[in-house]
Amino acid sequence: MRRRQFLSGAVAAIAVGCTEPEPASGPTTQIRSTTLPPPPLPTLVEVDDQGIVDDPFEFGVASGDPDTTSVVLWTALGSTAIAGDVRLACDVASDPAFDGLVTSDLVSAAETDGRTARIVADGLDPATTYWYRFRVGPHVSATGRTHTLPGAGAGAERFGIALSSCQNRAELLRWDNHITLADDPAVDLVVWLGDFIYERNASSLEEYRALYREARGDARLQASSAAHPWVVTWDDHEVVNDYDGTVDPARRLDAYRSWWEFTPTRLPRPSSDGLRVYRFVDVGDLVRIVMLDCRQYASSETVLGSEQLEWLADVCNHGAAHTLLASPVIVSSLNVGELTPPYAFEAHPADQAAVIAALNAAPDPTVVSGDLHAQMELELAPGITELMAPPLSSSFPPDWADLLPFLPFASPSVVRAEAAHGYLRLDYATTGVTHEFVNG
Ligand SMILES: [Fe+2]
Structure with missing residues (x-):
């Protein structure tokens, strides 16, 4: 080892709190503290x-x-x-x-x-x-x-969170958004809302792995992955489009398994019971990030399932200044009649009401969703804003994209809607939270 490395390593070891001599509190301790070997x-x-x-x-x-x-x-x-x-x-x-x-x-x-x-x-x-x-x-x-994240009481002054989803390989040029994300100095954490892969015809472990290897082989994703820590949840295309409880359990386990293998998460390996992906992340006293799973427990009766709903009500009650609900699926109603997806919260009013009730008890809540390949600002409920993060690369159907800006006329919850790509950045500060759509 070079001398400089040795010395700087010593400084670093002390900085990370390796074993240090006990503080002096009497003659005996003083003698011990001078005779202890240096920390490894x-x-x-x-x-x-x-x-x-x-x-x-x-x-x-x-x-x-x-x-x-x-x-x-x-x-x-x-x-x-x-x-x-x-x-x-x-x-x-x-x-x-x-x-x-x-x-x-x-x-x-x-x-x-x-x-x-x-x-x-x-x-x-x-x-x-x-x-x-x-x-x-x-x-x-x-x-x-x-x-690493700031600790509670550490007085973190600002924290930038980038959110995106949906990186279809069919729109490869849009993957340049990963470079913009990698180079964004205001980003401290990336929150991924799902559709990391699109399953295409994959139905076995090796076939799912091949899709993750294709994605991870792209130097642009490698750049954004190497630049920031990521917190990742999944949507439907990690398994199969709009899947529900009827999908073959073996196929679902293979899909979950490959997702786990190629995701930098500390969650345990999936078992035949699935994998609990919903969780929360506290950024000091600044913001609690609540990550939802809108697919694994979905059925004709529910989006989130009773256990996750109960958990959500519990974790929305916290002491941080802000709350970020990261929901792969839109929570607000779009009021588009028969076009409403069957998996949407809008089609499950009891779940939607339970989420709103949980957020009403949460400090300064903001919902961020993905899935629809559009960029939106919505009012989920009085005082609760929902932002739809733009997809990283996947496109809204071209025949419908020009109609998106007119959505506010049909849907009272929609403030603004458009077809776009990139990511949403939320800038949290003790003074409040601002957002910016970063499009490319
Ligand atoms: Fe998608």
Whole structure:
């Protein structure tokens, strides 16, 4: 190890709260504190090439589900990897040159996980930027950048959240929006509202994996994934269009499994019971982000299912200044008669009323939805704004797109509607929240 790396590693180790001598409280303690060995310093773990000749890091890196002291780091290996499990090193540092090494650990890219790998980097400082990379033999992945969240009471002054969904590969040029997202200095966290893939004809684990590999192989998605931590939920196309409880359970499990493999989440591996994806993320005292699952429990009777509805009412009661409800599916009514999708909240008034009741008890609520491949501002209920984040690439049907700006005349809840692409950014501050549609 180089001397500079050694010294900066020592500083970093202290910064992340490695074992320190006890504070002096008497003569005995003073003697002990001077004789304790120095705290262990992080060093780069060694990992051999395991027979891998070509660079296997063809899907880039990603981070996700951050909290105040940890974050999930992710990568996947390409077809050049050898059969079987592969040991990788994962380094985390306080600088992009990795001089200030914070941790270096081994992680397995298991064949049974589609040769994807994830590790929770913990013991980190709140509200801090870190850089990370994976290694095997001489091969080193791209460097990712991530952030931990501010702690409660830390007085976070501003926090930018980008939201988008729907990245159909049929509109490949629109994927340039990932570059804009990667380069947006006001973004601290990306919230993905679903349709990470479009299932096309996939119905088996390997077929779903192939779609994630196609998406993750795009350098533009790799850029936005490496630039920010992501919190991800799913919509319908991760399984099949407008699916419900009648879809083959084996197919659904394969779809969930591949989603989990290629998503930087700390959720457990899906089981035959499915996967609980709904969860919340607290950004200090500034905003609670509530992530919904509008598909897994949907039926002719409900969108969210009774358990998720009960949970929603509970988590909307909190002490942060703002509430962001991230709902893959539109919550407001569009009043478009027979065009109303059967899965919409509008078609399930009891669920819609329960969501509004939960939000009425929540501090300063905003709903953000996706799914419809349009960009909208709506009034869900008095005092509750719903924003529809634009799709990243998927297009509204061209024959109907020109009619979208007229939707407010037909639908009293719609303030503004248009066909657009990109992402929505919410800028949270102690003084309030503003939003900007970033279109490209
Ligand atoms: Fe979509």
